[in-house]
Amino acid sequence: MKPHLLALGLLIPVLAACGGENSRQVRNDEYGDYRNSQARNKPQGASSGIVVFGVDRERQAREANAVGGTGLSVNAFLWRATLDTLAFMPLASADPFGGTIITDWYTPAAADGERFRAQAYVMGRQLRSDAVRVQVFRQVLARGQWVDAPVSASTNSELEDKVLARARELRSQSAAR
Amino acid sequence: MRKILLGTTAVVGAALLAPQVASAQEAPTVRIGGYFQAYYGNTQQTGTSATNVSMNTIGASDGGEATPFQASTGANTGAVTGSVANTSQNQQGSARLGHNDFSSDAEIHVFVNGKTANGLSYGAVLEMAFNQQEGSVRNNGRRAVNDKTTAFMDEMYAFISSPTLGQIRFGDEDGPMGGLMNAGFITNFGSGGVYGYWENFTVRPNRTTTSPGGLGDNTKLIYLSPQVFGFDLGLSWAFNEGTGEDVGCLNSFSSVNCDRAYAITGSGVPGRSHALPGRTNELQAMLRWRGNIAGVGIAASAGMMSSQVIRNVDVFGNIVKNLQSPQVYQVGLQATWQGLTVGANYMWGNTSFFYIPIARGSKGMEQYFVGASYTFGPITVGANGFWGSYAQLPGAAGIDGVATYGGQGAPMQKRYAFSVGGNYRLAPGMDIVAEWTQHTTHIAGNFGQQGFGSCSATQQNNCSNRATTQVFLTGLRLAF
Known part of the structure; x- marks a missing residue:
């Protein structure tokens, strides 16, 4: 009995070594906890708890896939949030790989003599508060010419705050748990 | 055999030396997970009116289990003597139990996971439980006793996993047949049905089941x-x-509690209780197949556990094997289609319930398990049950045995249970649970319940040929 068992035990890894596409690594969550038939490392289909040390790759992957796995090279939540926040202005260009969004000039209905333009940069794949920069440009009409004018220092950071708030909202809507 | 080994070595060596797929190294992460559950339970159990009996009032041990058995006379020798004895304090008394209770339970799990540059995964799992002690102690010496919720380590093991060669686990962990790879046990509803939480509302001994996890998580080397x-x-x-x-010894010399003991005095009492060891040199093997046939997910498994058994050594040092070496076999099958899962499992071998070794000459055991569950949206409902016959335990008292030495001709005992229940997924990880379970132990002829050796009208131990427990429970379970 035991030699047969040993042979069987050795056969599977040997087959696995040359099994090609018919062989796969069994994940830890495929071994049961008979009591509740729940996978040990992934209770109830959620991810396995709170990361206290190291990088939370599951969360990164989840966030990267949050917008249908579009292959964005920047954080999907920040990207979507930036587009949403600047949607009231006409869009001139958006590059999801470089992470830049540039709007065209926009004149608010209440202020005929001035116009605005914004550039936003989304940096990196992580949802971090320093991963988005918004720069607003302003021009005023003087003697028939548009001339550059300073922008209130808080405008940029207020827009960034709005982007971050929207990103947080999007993330909480799409989080797996 | 040698040829097989040599050939295998060559192939495995080639596989190891073959160019590896480039894989990004990952620094280890440490995760905290676990679960919490709390239930209301209503228990209807026969034979719970102990009257004027000797009962343990200090909680140091289970006197009945620790009593050594004299194989020669078939009688218990009474109190354990010598320094091996657990000191319990027994006195005459009576007790009555109500039906309603709350109960809570939690475990905290720590997962360490990393990956090397050549694709090997590695890590460790540490599971901390908080039910180390089953009985509570109410006396003046609370400074020196543990609470019921004392923490202890449940499973703890490390693993190394290769994409092509499989995984090694080393440490305290369930075996392949002891919970890792079994098919057919449908317990994904309620708190697990007949293998669920009802046991925690039930007074022993009419509660011990023979489940995969009953094989225990003794320190082992596992290949997957x-x-x-x-x-x-x-x-x-x-x-x-x-x-x-x-080493587990309670004395400064070799004694019955030592982990490595392979022969002890008094092994005529079945091992595998918390008082005496049972199995040595334990091998588990389980083969599993999983696949998809016409849209139906199928899992099938077949496996076995084979071990040697603790032997008896008398005061003169003579060693005799008076128990059977446990050999248990199991086959299981389950199918899942559109939320409906059905499964069955058959187990047979030469042990009693809970894989307890039995006397030589005793008939073995067989057990059937069936279950089904249906998941629709956030709701899962299901039912499961088992019925089995098991050899009597030699010499043990009460419904766990008869007061005669087991062996040939001893009556079998039957245990059967069924359960219906469901859970509503309030949020990912958070379930509301309701479940009803009945468990029965049936032995031919009358026997005293509550662990007594004989019937007694005075002790009101409900002389009957069966002991029954019914538990309804409802509550919540949070996995995180």
């Missing part, structure tokens, strides 16, 4: 193969039933 054409294999080896560190 990759999946090839749907098949994967698990093998495990353990020298004994010991867990954790240290």
Whole structure:
């Protein structure tokens, strides 16, 4: 009995070594906890708890896939949030790989003599508060010419705050748990 | 054999030396997970009116289990003597139990996971439980006793996993047949049905089931193969039933509690209780197939556990084997289609319930398990049950045995249970649970319940040929 068992035990890894596409690594969550038939490392289909040390790759992957796995090279939540926040202005260009969004000039209905333009940069794949920069440009009409004018220092950071708030909202809507 | 080994070595060596797929190294992460559950339970149990009986009032041990058995006379010798004895304090008394109770339970799990540059995964799992002690103690010496919720380590093991060669686990962990790879046990509803939480509302002994996890998480070396054409294999080896560190001896000399004991005085009493060891040199093997046939997910498994048994050594040092070496076999099958899961499992071998070794000459055991569950949206409902017949335990008292030495001709005992229940998924990880379970132990002829050796009208131990427990429970379970 035991030699047969040993042979069987050795056969599977040997087959696995040359099994090609018919062989796969069994994940830890495929071994049961008979009591509740729940996978040990992934209770109830959620991810396995709170990361206290190291990088939370599951969360990164989840966030990267949050917008249908579009292959964005920047954080999907920040990207979507930036587009949403600047949607009231006409869009001139958006590059999801470089992470830049540039709007065209926009004149608010209440202020005929001035116009605005914004550039936003989304940096990196992580949802971090320093991963988005918004720069607003302003021009005023003087003697028939548009001339550059300073922008209130808080405008940029207020827009960034709005982007971050929207990103947080999007993330909480799409989080797996 | 030698040729097989040599050939195998060559192939495995080639596989190891073959160019590896480039893989990004990952620094280890440490995760905290676990669960919490709390239930209301209503218990209807026969034979719970102990009257004027000797009962343990200090909680140091279970006197009935620790009593050594004299194989020559077939009688219990009474109190344990010598320094091996656990000191319990017994006195005459009576007790009555109500039906309603709350109960809570939690575990905290720590997962360490990393990956090397050549694709090997590695890590460790540490599971901390908080039910180390089953009985509570109410006396003046609370400074020196543990609470019921005392923490202890449940499973703890490390693993190294290769994409092509499989996984090694080493440590305190269930075996391939002891919970890792079984098919057919449908327990994904309620708190697990007949293998669920009802036991925690039930007074022993009419509650012990023979489930995969009953094999225990003794320290073992486990090999888990990759999946090839749907098949994967698990093998495990353990020298004994010991867990954790240290040798387990309660004395400064070789004694019955030592992990490495292979012969002890009094092994005529079945091992595998918390008082005496049972199995040595334990091998588990389980082969599993998982696949999809016409849209129906199928899992099938077949496996076995084989071990040697603790032997008896008398005061003169003569060693005799008076129990059977446990050999248990199991086959299981389950199918899942659109939320409906059905499964069945058949187990047979030469042990009693809970894989307890039995006297030589005794008839073995067989057990059937069936279950079904249906998941629709956030709701899962299900039912499961088992029925089995098991050899009597030699010499043990009460419904766990008869007061005669087991062996040939001794009556079998039957245990059967069924359960219906469901859970509503309030949020990912958070379930509201309701479940009803009945468990019965049936032995031919009248016997005293509550663990007594004989019927007694005075003790009101409900002389009957069966003991029954019914538990309704409802509450919540949070996995995180």
